[in-house]
């Protein structure tokens with residue numbers, strides 16, 4: 178059976194998914210929708226698809242099995258709800274929404290109509306990280322400290338949605354969310370958050386209204402403590418994205434999604450892989466649909482990882498610690 182897939186959004190990340198899905202067997206990209214229809218047309222010239230500027234039309238007119246949703250945080254409306262009601266499975270890029278209310282509406286619709294969902298937290302699909310997690314689960318003993326880092330530059334140019342708080346939600350919500358998700362994947366759920374944000378390093382850039390330095394401290398339910406720091410002020414060759422985890426019997430160093438070192442006593446195990454985590458997540462989602470399997474990162478996981486960012490924002494605004502789970506309002 179050939180699965181028919183549509184795209185909501187035809188920007189940078191959507192094109193990354195299209196490139197990979199187009200190489201897979203038993204799947205056809207049938208339609209592409211973008212509110213900027215020229216972007217949909219441009220992609221359709223490569224993948225020979227129908228084009229739309231309104232996803233409701235696309236879902237009504239095409240007989241789709243699944244949609245890939247890759248639009249900016251501010252742009253989420255009723256795409257999951259509309260697709261779910263029509264039995265169309267949804268892959269959705271992180272962060273799944275700007276607010277917890279919206280995320281929970283999506284989750285309710287997915288549950289009600291029993292569609293499959295998967296959130297694009299692709300670090301969980303990295304082979305080295307999965308092997309590291311395996312060792313952690315089997316041999317690590319209690320986890321004590323988790324330290325996460327997203328030290329990079331500004332995404333996009335002066336007019337880009339990423340640098341506007343009301344459009345992206347800020348770096349902690351839009352980008353550092355990958356590291357919060359990784360913390361949850363490796364060390365379990367978080368029960369308390371305290372955060373400090375500031376805008377200093379890029380305060381001179383036009384239209385820049387989001388935090389550019391952040392420190393978020395985490396208390397995990399299992400007793401471990403952690404912190405995740407973010408900045409968009411790293412110099413071009415000075416960034417670092419990764420994580421360090423200290424457990425009683427081993428230490429895990431994650432240097433990007435393709436390199437993990439596990440330290441045990443005096444032993445050092447280096448795990449690298451050229452396997453592509455975005456390909457892996459796309460393939461797993463398609464397999465879950467065709468084999469009727471559960472997905473590893475359903476939309477409920479997207480809500481939980483979003484909740485940490487929302488709690489951090491709340492803490493940075495109020496100067497107080499914030500306990501999880503949050504109530505929606």
Ligand SMILES: NC(=O)c1ccc[n+]([C@@H]2O[C@H](COP(=O)([O-])OP(=O)(O)OC[C@H]3O[C@@H](n4cnc5c(N)ncnc54)[C@H](O)[C@@H]3O)[C@@H](O)[C@H]2O)c1
Nearest residue numbers: 186187188189190191211212213247248249252270271272
């Ligand atoms: N997993 C990752 O590593 C990763 C990397 C980059 C981006 N992302 C995520 O992917 C999402 C998209 O980011 P991007 O970099 O592709 O952004 P982008 O700006 O390159 O593309 C977004 C596209 O969505 C379109 N759009 C907006 N509202 C729409 C709507 N209602 N219907 C149809 N199209 C609409 C825009 O016109 C634009 O073409 C974001 O949530 C981002 O966080 C994930």
